[in-house]
């Protein structure tokens with residue numbers, strides 16, 4: 653049994669796999685890390701803890717401390733030039749966020765064709781994976797919530813809006829929500845042009861903001877829950893868990 657952890661800037665996602673099957677999955681806020689101990693203790697036989705952490709050294713230390721003696725010490729994925737059939741063309745491969753790297757590896761295992769790997773979290777990342785399995789590059793933009801928060805923080809008149817999406821918004825809250833969501837969808841649709849002509853090409857959409865984004869997208873896509881965890885399972889076990 654393996655405990656997999658995807659520590660992002662907003663939430664810590666976790667999953668437990670045994671013999672290629674998911675036994676349980678969930679998510680914690682950063683102030684709920686202490687729950688990890690009970691979680692690990694409830695699954696007797698965890699032989700490895702493997703994760704991606706883009707939330708800083710304090711989070712890594714907090715996770716290790718919270719697990720305590722309930723599980724082995726966590727090991728963390730580092731982005732590299734090649735892993736599980738995926739090649740990393742980043743100028744400095746190790747600089748790529750390990751969550752992006754895990755998601756690319758998970759995507760390749762799910763879909764052996766050109767694909768756009770979209771992770772809509774605190775930040776939104778949109779990464780181009782070609783048909784040969786090479787990560788060609790990708791973009792980072794603020795996620796929808798972060799966009800909305802930045803408008804509230806750095807303008808005099810704009811509130812922290814929780815409006816509805818509209819094609820032609822007629823009030824401030826809807827204008828902000830729709831603008832930020834259009835920015836997300838527009839970025840994905842523009843990046844998709846790079847692979848649109850490839851056979852069977854599509855987007856794989858994951859992350860806390862994926863459902864909102866999916867409602868708007870005008871390109872072929874599949875929703876995949878916890879793609880980062882799925883990629884971590886591939887790295888840890890050599891195959892995709894189901």
Ligand SMILES: Nc1ncnc2c1ncn2[C@@H]1O[C@H](COP(=O)(O)OP(=O)(O)O)[C@@H](O)[C@H]1O
Nearest residue numbers: 660661662663773774795796797859860861864
């Ligand atoms: N209903 C929603 N609509 C749009 N975005 C959402 C929604 N719910 C959550 N999110 C986004 O999902 C993020 C949290 O998702 P998650 O994938 O766990 O992020 P991270 O990996 O950065 O911790 C939030 O910061 C927010 O941007």
Ligand SMILES: CC(C)(COP(=O)(O)O)[C@@H](O)C(=O)NCCC(=O)O
Nearest residue numbers: 660661706747748749773774775792
């Ligand atoms: C882009 C990210 C902030 C996304 O983090 P998240 O929104 O999932 O919390 C993270 O992948 C990161 O810190 N990357 C390092 C820089 C890079 O990938 O180039």
Ligand SMILES: [K+]
Nearest residue numbers: 771773775777
């Ligand atoms: K992300």
